[in-house]
Amino acid sequence: MHQSVDYNAPAMAPPPGVVPNFNEPAGNPSLGYGIVISSSVISVLAVAxxxxxxxxxxxxxxxxxxxVIALGIFAGNQYVTYDLSIYPGVWAHQWDINNEFLIHFLYNIHLGAVFYGPIAMCIKVAILVNWLRVFVPHGIRDATWWILQTLLWVNVVFYVITTLTEIFRCWPREIIWNPFIEDEGSCPIDVEAQNIATSLLNFISDTTILAMPQWIIWKLHLPRNRKWGMSFLFVVGLGAWTFGIVRLVYFVKLLDTEDVVWPMSGVAIWTIWEVTTGFLIMGIPAFPRIAKAMPVSESVASFFRSFSSGSKPTSQNTSKGNNPQWQFMYKPKSRRRRSVFEISELETHDLVSIRSTEDVEAGRARPELTAPGGAQSPSQLQTP
Known part of the structure; x- marks a missing residue:
């Protein structure tokens, strides 16, 4: 049964001295347009x-x-955000919309919440599967493998459950977005607690995604300048970690206010940038390979090469047939079968075959196959 409600009244009583303005809410549509368009372009470029x-x-x-699946669902989320950017705009207040529009607003927020679970799951599973491919040699079941596998399946189970609970958290479902229904149905799911739990899981998984490559890279037998260069390729994960924390802050703000419209702008904005950064984590390492395939590849790729080498080859270290250090990681094309995925110009198993000191001491790697500096010589690097 629907309440007898004035749908033209403000959706919330305004503060003293404030006059509701339905025609020109205090929200900023231009900011919303800019965020949606820029993040969409970045995400498409990263996936492409x-x-x-x-x-x-x-x-x-x-x-x-x-x-690709995540990007398709993200397009739906972007449409919802763009719709709310048109009216009332980001950072609007609830008293500047009427009760009728509040229903539309809450329905779009519900759609955004439904979209978020599959998007986050697909991106994080893609990242974790890629980390397994890059950092764990085939057939190895070490601590890294167990950490990544555990985190992968925890994310899958969690996001499947939270997506289903978001869809069916009230019955009839209209109660989710229509606060003017009473005396029928129920909402047994505490959506606020679920949102906080989602943000906390994001924090844990984002922290692992940020820290795991750094932990592995800094254990490798490599010169420090090359470690810094390789670390740079993975540091974009810091963005997702930061945006996830800010998103959590705005979720907490929702617990202490009746004006749900204003903090929801913060949740929407930082969710978009968190997801966009997830696409970048997978997309940025692909650009050097694309640059190398371009007609002007040598000049373009040299820019990326400088990050991982830490120095450019000189006549001194290239003379007399000596290979410069960076050639351990940047080898000319050969006829051997290449890895299914490269990080920058790095072969997948250039990383996993460079054993840490602990692995060598434990006898899990054969020192005789290790070149100076910890990397296997190019002739010994084979993809299984």
């Missing part, structure tokens, strides 16, 4: 770079499919 890189390698993997 990944797909082009895989096409160049003539090998598409599970991560590519997951990113």
């Amino acid at each position: 770079a990944r797909l082009v890189s895989s096409a160049i390698a003539k090998k598409f993997v599970l991560e590519d499919l997951l990113l």
